[in-house]
Amino acid sequence: MLYPQNIEQKLGFDRLRDWLSEACISPLGRRFVEKIRFSDNFTLVDKLVRQTAEMKQILQYGEDFPSQNYLDVTPYLQRAAIEGMLLTQAEFFDLKVSLSTIRQCLVFFGKQEPEAFPLLGEYAQSIRVERSVTDAIDRVIDDRGQVRDNASPELAQIRRRLIAERADIRKKLDSLLRTAKNSGWIGDDVSLTIRNGRMVIPIAAEHKRKLKGFIHDESATGQTVYLEPTEVLEANNEIRELEYEERREINRILVLLTDQLRPYLPDLQRAYQFLGLMDFLRAKAKLAVQMEALNPQFVNRPSVDWREARHPILHLSFQKQGKKVVPLSIELSQKQRILIISGPNAGGKSVALKTVGLIQYMYQCGLLVPMRDDSTMGFFQNIFIDIGDEQSLENDLSTYSSHLTNMRQFLARANKRSLFLIDEFGTGTEPGLGGAIAEAILEDLTQSGAYGVINTHYTNLKVLADKTDGLINGAMRFDGEHLEPLYQLEIGKPGSSFAFEIAYKIGLPKGVIERAKSKLGTQQVNFEKLLKELDIERKVFAEKNLDLGIKERKLAQQLAEYTALKTSLDNNEKRILNEAKQKAKTLLSETNQRIESTIREIRESQANKETTRELRAGLEKFNQQNLKPVLVEEVPVPEVDFEPEEGAIEVGSYVRIKGQTAIGEVLALKGKDAEIRIGELKSNVKLNRLEKVSKKTYKLATGEKKTRAGTAGVDINERMLNFSFNLDIRGKRGEEALSVLDQFMDNAVMLGYDELRVIHGKGDGILRTLVRNHLRSYPQVGTLQDEHADRGGAGVTLVKMR
Structure with a gap:
């Protein structure tokens, strides 16, 4: 349920409806715009919003989706349903181009995977446009909207005769025209023309008697007459008769074509309903793209959990001016159902209130909403608002009486699935009484379990929110030092009206302000002073927290870098030790073998001292060659001549x-x-x-x-810049192809690509088998599969890395 009846005008949704209507191409889409209604059916809202989200994705990435010829031909179809009626050439041409648009839409969805656009794809599958219908129209109507010459043998014969007769009559008239020019009856720049469907010669009025014929018309000044010479009178009559025959034959063809169309009218009506929906969804998707809107998580319970929500109309208006809207982050939950927003005038309270109402309303009308993607949209069955001055002279209602009338409706109808919005709660009467009544109404609304947002300046409502479950204070932030609104909502504490500070800034006499403070009483003055001091302290601590957070992130980053570097050094040390141990083990083994061999030779040959000395010298030489330390030559590092460069440091410097x-x-x-x-x-x-x-x-x-x-x-950046995940090895021999493939895979592994495409062609499948067998030898390769049939099929291998 919605209250009041003009809720769309109050929230500004009527302006979004006008925007959508202008964005539609055809009356088909505009009729859908007129039918937009707030829905209290969760399943329907979810479906409408997801349809819009799918169309937004199509607009952003679907280049093949048609963007023109969304024509409304439903009146033609209604007339075609009557026996004996015919559609004109122009109407059949509209039917031809719009049916082409429908077929393009259906082809687009037919090419997509079912999970790409589940809702629109499923709907498209239910639409039928018989090929026989479009073929029949194409056979008769050409691309200029005219009936083709070969639409029937009779029409082709009539048009051939027409061409011959017109050529013959033109020859005769050209001859007469030359005679008239040579005789000076007409000027040299005069040419043949048509009057009343007949070819005539323009001739000066004073010479009209010098040519025999029939005068069809004269110029506005009367100085020129349009004369049909007697010599071509019969030929023109023949042409007119042939034109009548042509018209009768065209009508006969169009009657037959309309009869062919009639059995398929129910399917065509559904097809044009689909076309209208596509036009409507395109308009909604265009609005979403312009507002940077999306479809956040949607839950079937009352909830408001929004991050960086932007007022849609304000966002569109600021966008034209090159400005940005200050976003609103707000949360209403079971424990904090009603938000009491306070703060100075012109501080953004009303905009925050309308942002909540408009975004919730437009979402339950099936539109995407401008907010961050980690937000959550709740679901409400009722929305009640009390915004603006409803003073009525006819009903003898004052401003305050109208507010109380609205409150009576709220109290009677509010429940746990209601969202209410009240602007300037309790104003319009004596402040003490207004505040008391507002407090009592708020207590009842709290007990109803409803969710809501209330703007107020009353201190008693701020105090009530601080001590009552289900209520929460909120403040529109204000720069107390510079006395400027920040338009940011801060939930958890009340806001000050900053009345005295604003009075000082405006220039009200200081004595007047001091007397006002004394009349107000110390309790209220101290309360406002405390709120101001808290706001300033909050700002100081926020800056300190920000600085501390930056330092903590730097520390965490440096710690991570240190840990990574230490791990790398430890691993290198272990690797070097393992390699050294392995080499020492090998060297020790060779040394032992050499010693054993030397001893065996001495024993076997019972060598004398000289031979033994030679064998020992050989062993010593072996030890010196293999165990002598290798001197590491230090490679001098060239000094770099630092060339400074002028200009400010920027990204990429x-x-x-x-x-x-x-x-x-x-x-x-x-x-x-x-x-x-x-x-x-x-x-x-x-x-x-x-x-x-x-x-x-x-x-x-x-x-x-x-x-x-x-x-x-190795320049990683250069490799990444020049690397393509597509490798085309068609026409290469096996050994050459594998060499190129190895280089391609090395770069892909180094650069960390997840998916690759190898184009090898179909042929006899020899190269494909060779490539896939070779790719399976790579431990980094996960799966191999054929590309989609529309993009190469078995001629392309998709490589998905582990």
Whole structure:
């Protein structure tokens, strides 16, 4: 249930309805716009919103979806249902192009996977447009909307005769025209023309008697007459008769074509209902794209859990002005059902209230909503609002009486599945009495279990919210130092009206303000003062928390980098030790074998001292060759000549840390900090510790030509830039193809790609088998499968990595 009846005008939804109507291409879509209604059926709302979300996805990524010729031909179909009636050429042309649009829509959904667009795809499957209908129209109506010459043998013969007669009469008239020009009866720039469907010669009025014929018309000045010479009178009559025959034959063809259409009218009516829905959904999706709206999680219970919601109309208006709306984050739950918003005038309370009402209303009308994707939309069966001045002279209602009338409706109808919105609660009468009545009404609304948002300046309502379960205070933030509204909602504490501060800023005499404070009483003044001080303290602590959070993130990042570096060093140490142990083991084994061999030779040959000495010398030489330490030559590291570069540091700049040789690239700027990458490490550094260097310096310092070990470096960025996940090896021999495939897989593994495409063609399947068998030898490869039939089928292998 909705209250009041003009709720759409109160919330501003009527302006969104007008926007949608203008965005529709045809009356078919506009009729759907007129039927938009708030729904209290959860399943229906979920379906409508998901349909819109699917169409938004189509608009953003579906290039093949048609965007024109959404024509409304339903009146033609209604007339075609009557026996003996015919549709005109123009009407059949509209039918032809709009049926083409319908078929394009159906083909689009037919190409998609069922899970891509489940709702619209399922609906499209129920629509039938018989090929015989479109073929019959195409055989008769051409692409210019005219009946084709070959629509019937009779029509083809009539048109051939017409062409011949017109050519013959033109020859005769051209001859007469030349004679008239040579005789000076007409000017040299005069040419043949048509009057009353007959070919005539324009001739000066004073010479009209010099040519025999029939005058059909004269110019506005009377100086020129349009004369049909006697020589072509019969030929023109013949042409007119042939034109009548042509018209009769065309009518006969169109009657037959209309008769062919008649049995399929029910299917065509449903098809054009589908076309109208597509036009309507396109309009809703366009609105969603412009508002940056989406479909958040939708739950079948009363709830408001929104992150960065934006007032739709304000967002569209600000967008044209190049400004941004301050987003609203709000949460209403079972424990905090009713939010009491307070704060200064012109601080954004009413906008926040209308944002809640309009977004909830438009969502339950099937539209996407502008908010962050981690938000949650609840479901309400009733929405009640009390916004604006409802003073009525006819019904003898004052502003306050109208508010009380609305409150009576709220109290009578509010339940656990209701959402109510009240702007300036309790105003319009004596403040003390208005506040008391408002407090009593609020107590009853709280007991009803309803959800709501209330704007107020009354202190007693703020106090009630602080001590009552189900109520929660909220404040529109205000810069107490500069006395400017921030338009941000803060839930959990009441807001101050900042009346005295605003009075000071406006320039009200100080004495007047001081007397006002004394008349108000110390309790209220202290309350307002406390709220102001709390707001200033909250701002100070928020800044400190932000600074602390930045430091904690930096510490966590540096700790992670340290841990990663330590792990890497430990692993390298273990690897080097393992390699050294393995080499020592091998060397020891060879040494033992050599010693045993030497001893065996001495024993077997019973060698003399000289032979023994030679064998021992050989063993000593072996030990010196294999156990002598290898001197490691230090490779001098070339000094880098740092070339500074003028200009401010920005994303993509090359920089070095002052006093150090490390050079990196700027990835992002965050206030006074910069995120830079040095090699594989990332770090945040203060901007004042960095200096900008040239690209040449960066290349020299990072060893683009040679690494310190003298081997060629690997430029990951360049590989990533030049790498394509598509590999085409069609036409290559087996050995050549496998070589290219190995290089492709090495780059893919290094760059971390999840899915690859190898195009090998179908042929006899030999190359495909060879490629797939080779790919299975890679441990990083997960699955291999054929590409979709529309994109290559068995001629392409999809490689999904582990």
